[in-house]
Amino acid sequence: MTTLLPTASATPAVEAVLERLRLWPGEHHIAVGLSGGVDSSLTAALLQAAGWQVEGLTLWLMSGKGACCAEGLVDAAALCESLGVPHHVVDFREHFQAQIVDFLVQGYQAGVTPLPCSRCNREVKFGPMLAWAEKELGCMQLATGHYARLRPAAAATAGRTQLLRGLDSHKDQSYFLYDLPQQVLARLVFPLGELNKTQTRQEAGRLGLRTATKAESQDLCLADHHGSMKAFLDAYLAPRQGQIVLADGTVVGSHDGIEHFTIGQRKGLGVAWSEPLHVVKLDGAMNQVVVAPRREAGRIACQVAAINWVSIAPPQAALQVEVQVRYRSAPELALLTPISDSTCQLQFLEEQFSITPGQAAVFYAGELLLGGGLIQRETAIQRETD
Numbered sequence: 036m037t038t039l040l041p042t043a044s045a046t047p048a049v050e051a052v053l054e055r056l057r058l059w060p061g062e063h064h065i066a067v068g069l070s071g072g073v074d075s076s077l078t079a080a081l082l083q084a085a086g087w088q089v090e091g092l093t094l095w096l097m098s099g100k101g102a103c104c105a106e107g108l109v110d111a112a113a114l115c116e117s118l119g120v121p122h123h124v125v126d127f128r129e130h131f132q133a134q135i136v137d138f139l140v141q142g143y144q145a146g147v148t149p150l151p152c153s154r155c156n157r158e159v160k161f162g163p164m165l166a167w168a169e170k171e172l173g174c175m176q177l178a179t180g181h182y183a184r185l186r187p188a189a190a191a192t193a194g195r196t197q198l199l200r201g202l203d204s205h206k207d208q209s210y211f212l213y214d215l216p217q218q219v220l221a222r223l224v225f226p227l228g229e230l231n232k233t234q235t236r237q238e239a240g241r242l243g244l245r246t247a248t249k250a251e252s253q254d255l256c257l258a259d260h261h262g263s264m265k266a267f268l269d270a271y272l273a274p275r276q277g278q279i280v281l282a283d284g285t286v287v288g289s290h291d292g293i294e295h296f297t298i299g300q301r302k303g304l305g306v307a308w309s310e311p312l313h314v315v316k317l318d319g320a321m322n323q324v325v326v327a328p329r330r331e332a333g334r335i336a337c338q339v340a341a342i343n344w345v346s347i348a349p350p351q352a353a354l355q356v357e358v359q360v361r362y363r364s365a366p367e368l369a370l371l372t373p374i375s376d377s378t379c380q381l382q383f384l385e386e387q388f389s390i391t392p393g394q395a396a397v398f399y400a401g402e403l404l405l406g407g408g409l410i411q412r413e414t415a416i417q418r419e420t421d
């Protein structure tokens with residue numbers, strides 16, 4: 036076993052993380068999901084430093100899609116070698132294709148904008164990966180390099196494992212974790228939730244991890260070399276020419292695939308009009324992109340289904356929440372009125388321009404992630420401003 040020789044002492048922030056890990060509930064035998072990036076590398080190193088028995092685990096998700104996956108496998112293997120821990124590589128390509136790639140392509144074809152990351156977390160990383168670790172390694176716990184925080188179940192949390200935003204607001208990934216069930220959350224550890232990215236890189240550098248200065252991966256991990264969604268979809272969908280229309284059917288332009296547009300989009304429409312136009316609807320059946328001037332493009336309400344309540348039990352009465360409708364969008368105030376335990380309507384305080392069917396609406400109370408669900412295609416609710 037090679038022992039890493041730190042060059043100076045850890046910062047107080049890292050010491051606090053190590054202390055929390057030493058006190059964390061569970062057997063302290065843990066699988067660590069390793070992508071080969073700096074975040075998961077440091078996750079493994081911190082757990083080991085806190086005395087946990089670490090098993091490196093890398094899912095092989097895609098073949099023939101660029102060098103990033105291959106590089107990741109090599110970097111993860113090298114990290115495990117330097118830490119002196121086992122490294123397991125599991126072939127999940129078929130599962131990933133069915134659960135994520137096909138789901139994405141079909142969704143875009145139908146005019147919704149699917150959210151691959153939260154689904155990947157639920158259907159790939161934290162479902163099957165956890166099950167594999169339990170069956171093959173006897174590990175009941177799993178750690179990843181996500182920037183989010185967990186509060187273990189206790190009387191003060193009404194017996195629920197609660198999910199909180201990562202302290203680093205730029206890196207906070209709680210939005211993508213809203214769909215994890217309680218029995219999964221109870222088995223997870225996110226050591227980086229209390230750190231910011233700079234601290235992560237500093238500590239990785241201090242420990243001599245080879246990934247300390249590795250470039251950040253891009254938002255989309257599916258395409259060649261982490262390319263754009265357009266490049267990814269173009270590889271799967273043939274161009275399908277169609278019309279760009281106003282709500283009254285007036286044709287204002289043409290497109291080569293509705294999947295290249297997103298709700299709220301204003302730039303790059305290729306339409307010359309007397310005033311700026313926003314995309315308000317992607318109509319899969321008609322193969323049309325529907326646009327509207329800004330005064331008609333906002334929505335004040337939407338319905339959300341398939342809700343997963345995380346930090347609180349399903350509410351029985353209306354409550355005020357902060358809602359994020361995109362990973363990078365600012366939280367917006369809304370009144371959440373439950374329709375059932377898994378559906379609700381959201382009435383926003385101010386008009387919204389990027390409410391997108393298929394994306395997640397995630398509800399927060401400050402740093403606490405209350406729950407979230409999928410924005411529905413049509414709303415039965417009338418705009419109050421009409």
Ligand SMILES: Nc1ncnc2c1ncn2[C@@H]1O[C@H](COP(=O)(O)OP(=O)(O)OP(=O)(O)O)[C@@H](O)[C@H]1O
Pocket residue numbers: 067068069070071072073074075076078092093094095096160178179180181251252256
């Ligand atoms: N192929 C994989 N196999 C196992 N675990 C993975 C894999 N891809 C990602 N993960 C886990 O999920 C976490 C978040 O994934 P994401 O793609 O957001 O990576 P990231 O933020 O770029 O982190 P990293 O620096 O570790 O690559 C990673 O830190 C890692 O723990």
